[in-house]
Each structure stands twice: as C-alpha cells, then as structure tokens.
Amino acid sequence: MEPLFVFKFGGASVKSAKAIRNLADILLKHRNRNLVVVISAMAKTTNALEDILSRWFEGDAVGMQERVDELEKFHIEAGLELVDGDENHVLISVIKLLLEQLKSQLKGKPHKSYDFHYDQIVSFGELLSTHIVSYYLNEIGISNILVDARKCIITDTTYRDGIVDEETSSILCQKEFDLGKGNIFITQGFIGGTKVGTTTTLGREGSDYTAAILANLLNAKDVTIWKDVEGVLNADPKIFSNTQKLDKISYQEAIELAYSGAQVIHPKTIKPLQNKGIPLYVKSFINPDAAGTVIINNDNVGKLPPILILKRNQVLISLSPRDFSFVIEDCLSKIFAILYKHRVKVNMIHNSAISFTVCVDYDKIRFERAQEELKEEFSVRYNSGLELLTVRHYTHEIIEEIAKKNVIYLQQRTRSTARFVIDRL
Ligand SMILES: Nc1ncnc2c1ncn2[C@@H]1O[C@H](COP(=O)(O)OP(=O)(O)O)[C@@H](O)[C@H]1O
Numbered sequence: 001m002e003p004l005f006v007f008k009f010g011g012a013s014v015k016s017a018k019a020i021r022n023l024a025d026i027l028l029k030h031r032n033r034n035l036v037v038v039i040s041a042m043a044k045t046t047n048a049l050e051d052i053l054s055r056w057f058e059g060d061a062v063g064m065q066e067r068v069d070e071l072e073k074f075h076i077e078a079g080l081e082l083v084d085g086d087e088n089h090v091l092i093s094v095i096k097l098l099l100e101q102l103k104s105q106l107k108g109k110p111h112k113s114y115d116f117h118y119d120q121i122v123s124f125g126e127l128l129s130t131h132i133v134s135y136y137l138n139e140i141g142i143s144n145i146l147v148d149a150r151k152c153i154i155t156d157t158t159y160r161d162g163i164v165d166e167e168t169s170s171i172l173c174q175k176e177f178d179l180g181k182g183n184i185f186i187t188q189g190f191i192g193g194t195k196v197g198t199t200t201t202l203g204r205e206g207s208d209y210t211a212a213i214l215a216n217l218l219n220a221k222d223v224t225i226w227k228d229v230e231g232v233l234n235a236d237p238k239i240f241s242n243t244q245k246l247d248k249i250s251y252q253e254a255i256e257l258a259y260s261g262a263q264v265i266h267p268k269t270i271k272p273l274q275n276k277g278i279p280l281y282v283k284s285f286i287n288p289d290a291a292g293t294v295i296i297n298n299d300n301v302g303k304l305p306p307i308l309i310l311k312r313n314q315v316l317i318s319l320s321p322r323d324f325s326f327v328i329e330d331c332l333s334k335i336f337a338i339l340y341k342h343r344v345k346v347n348m349i350h351n352s353a354i355s356f357t358v359c360v361d362y363d364k365i366r367f368e369r370a371q372e373e374l375k376e377e378f379s380v381r382y383n384s385g386l387e388l389l390t391v392r393h394y395t396h397e398i399i400e401e402i403a404k405k406n407v408i409y410l411q412q413r414t415r416s417t418a419r420f421v422i423d424r425l
C-alpha cells in the first residue's frame with residue numbers, strides 16, 4: 001500500500017483567491033501521492049463568526065446583519081475570483097447555500113447554551129473554506145473528495161472543546177478516507193461532530209490537532225503544516241526581531257513550546273504524532289521547496305538557542321479562603337474543579353499559606369463564570385491584560401533584560417525554562 005501523507009493549510013494559506021491558487025500549486029507537485037488535506041477557515045473568518053455570535057447573543061440584530069453581509073461578500077468575492085467571475089458556477093451556488101444555512105441558524109433568539117451555539121455557528125468558517133478549495137481544485141483538474149469532518153471526527157458534547165472519541169473516529173475515518181475511491185481528500189480542521197449529529201469544535205486554532213488526529217488514525221507517513229513562516233523559529237517574528245529557524249526539534253521541545261503558547265503549533269498536536277512516531281514538518285507555503293523544521297522522536301537534536309514565547313491576554317487571579325484557612329489540598333482541588341468545569345486554561349500557579357495565585361488565559365465568558373463560582377468561597381482579586389513570557393534555554397543576559405523592561409508579577413525558573421507574568425513598562 002502506498003503511504004498516506006497529511007497536509008494542513010491554516011487560515012493564512014487560504015486567506016484569499018490568490019492564496020488558494022498558491023495552495024493548488026503546492027498540491028499539484030504532490031498530486032500523485034495519497035493526501036489528506038486539512039483546511040482551516042479563511043483568515044479572520046473565525047474571529048468574524050465569533051463577533052456575529054456575540055452580537056446575536058447581545059440582541060444586536062443590526063450589527064450582526066452587517067457582519068454577516070461582510071462575511072458573505074468576502075467569501076463570494078473570493079469564489080468569483082477563482083471561477084473567472086462566473087456567477088452561475090456551482091462553486092458560487094455552494095457558497096450561497098452554506099451562507100443561507102448560517103443565516104437560518106441565526107434566526108430567532110439563542111435557545112441553548114453559548115458554547116453549543118458557538119460550535120454550530122463558528123464551524124461555518126471551515127465549511128466555507130473547504131467547499132471553496134475542493135470545488136476549485138476539481139475545476140482545475142486536481143480531483144479530490146470532500147470529507148465532512150463532522151461525520152468522522154467524533155467527539156463528546158463538550159462544545160467548544162470537544163474530546164475526540166478515537167475508537168469511533170478511527171472506524172469512521174477508515175471508511176471516509178477510502179483510498180479505493182481516490183487519492184486526494186479535503187476536510188475541515190477544527191470541527192467535529194457528536195454521535196447525535198450536532199457540530200462541535202476542538203478549541204481555537206485546533207486544525208493542527210485535526211491533522212495530527214487524522215495522521216494517527218490513518219497511520220500517515222508524515223504531516224506537513226504549511227505556514228507563512230519558514231518553520232519553527234526561536235521566537236514569533238511578528239513580535240521579536242533577529243529570529244532564527246530551528247531545523248530540527250524533538251517532540252518534547254515542541255510540546256513545551258506549544259504548551260507555553262507558541263502560536264505556530266497547537267498544544268494538542270504533538271501527542272497523537274508522538275504516540276505513533278509520525279514526523280511533523282512545518283514548512284513555508286511562500287517558499288514550499290525550503291526545508292522548514294522537522295519535529296521528530298529524537299532527544300539528540302543538538303543545542304538549541306534561547307527560545308522566547310509570549311502569550312498575551314493573561315489574567316493573574318489571587319484567591320484566599322474567606323475563612324482564612326490554609327490553602328491545602330482540599331482547597332486546591334476545589335479551585336481546580338471550578339477552573340476545569342468552566343474550561344479556564346491554567347498556565348502557571350503559585351501558592352502561599354493563605355493565598356493561591358493562578359495565571360490563566362482570558363476568555364470573557366469562561367472567566368466570568370468561574371469567577372462567580374470562586375467568589376462563593378474565596379476572596380478573589382485579579383489583574384488582567386498581562387502577558388506570559390516563557391524563555392526556554394535561557395541565559396542570564398536575557399533574564400536581566402526582561403527584568404529591566406517589564407514589571408514582573410510572578411516568575412518561576414527551572415534549569416531549562418524561565419517563566420514570567422509581566423506587564424510591559
Ligand atoms: N516560534 C515561532 N515560530 C514561527 N512562527 C511563530 C512562532 N511563534 C509564533 N509564531 C507565529 O505563528 C504564525 C503562524 O501560525 P498561525 O497564525 O496559527 O498560522 P495559520 O493560522 O495559518 O495556521 C506566524 O505567522 C508567526 O507570527
């Protein structure tokens with residue numbers, strides 16, 4: 001049996017008709033391979049859909065309609081550019097049909113939880129992009145099969161953070177990605193479905209994770225995620241200057257980077273690959289022939305330079321029991337149960353005798369819900385708008401520099417990693 005490869009194209013690589021043409025050029029070079037191609041929503045679409053959803057919940061019908069119109073215009077214009085302005089092309093009808101489905105979901109008032117509606121609405125980003133790419137590729141002679149991820153990436157009902165049922169998904173994926181039917185498959189990243197047919201999502205930026213899950217379930221030879229950077233760098237080039245590309249890193253290092261917030265890889269991506277020893281390539285869709293970075297099962301990848309990861313939008317919460325009791329195990333387990341229940345993502349913790357400090361990602365809805373419940377037993381204080389800076393393989397010069405340029409709220413150091421919750425001066 002010929003090997004199978006998984007490609008993942010993120011929002012930046014499908015951000016416009018021009019970008020989709022570039023994606024097609026890359027696929028053209030690999031068209032004889034068995035390929036599963038995972039695609040995210042066109043750039044900024046997920047944010048736009050989140051905005052539409054918020055307005056729907058707030059009852060801002062006018063604002064919501066304006067945003068829906070913008071989304072419609074954006075996708076139809078991109079579609080038209082790909083089919084030489086042919087308004088009657090099936091590609092345009094398909095976009096219109098999906099947009100009608102989206103609009104019908106937004107009729108009336110929300111009747112279920114925010115998280116449930118989030119997944120039903122926000123998933124349209126990936127549905128639109130994959131239909132556009134699939135129909136366009138067929139149009140230019142790259143025949144492909146469009147697989148609906150909702151039918152084979154089966155999750156539980158944790159809306160916005162679906163947990164994948166690997167056993168059921170494995171059986172369904174073998175069926176959907178049937179190499180007897182064709183060799184190029186297009187599918188959505190980020191989205192899945194429950195056993196009862198409702199749509200779920202796997203967490204923001206979850207398309208990398210979809211690619212990894214599919215690679216694991218289908219025993220792929222390797223995975224390539226195509227980015228607007230030349231590979232994994234030692235810092236985000238949008239924030240830091242003089243970055244350098246890392247040619248090769250271990251799964252362990254990649255997990256540390258992703259977990260600390262390096263946007264280039266989603267934190268859940270590595271485990272499914274590591275479990276089966278599947279290499280992950282991070283390559284540039286702008287310069288597709290360049291080597292990129294390979295992430296492999298190897299602890300011996302040589303000495304790495306200092307790697308900086310900045311995670312924005314952090315809240316540092318300080319909790320003290322209202323009865324002044326010590327912060328010990330039962331109290332800690334209560335705190336974590338509440339944070340877990342509301343899916344608040346914890347990044348760093350620190351405790352003293354009577355207070356517990358936790359640095360978390362700020363998500364308005366989740367944070368407010370958790371705060372409300374925490375207040376029943378704890379006095380809660382917090383600082384928002386902070387940043388979490390992680391330095392892997394740090395040097396003393398770097399640490400001094402950070403101390404000079406920032407107010408440090410909390411810091412922790414191990415032999416390989418230093419972490420700071422900061423506010424920039
Ligand atoms: N260590 C890093 N190496 C490379 N890129 C990084 C790193 N940390 C953050 N990034 C950012 O990740 C971006 C690519 O990831 P992302 O925006 O999620 O891509 P996509 O949505 O297209 O998959 C880059 O444009 C870069 O700004």
Ligand SMILES: N[C@@H](CC(=O)OP(=O)(O)O)C(=O)O
Pocket residue numbers: 009010011012040041046047125189190203204205206207208
């Ligand atoms: N579209 C989703 C999923 C995703 O992974 O996107 P990207 O590959 O562009 O990071 C998001 O923006 O969260």
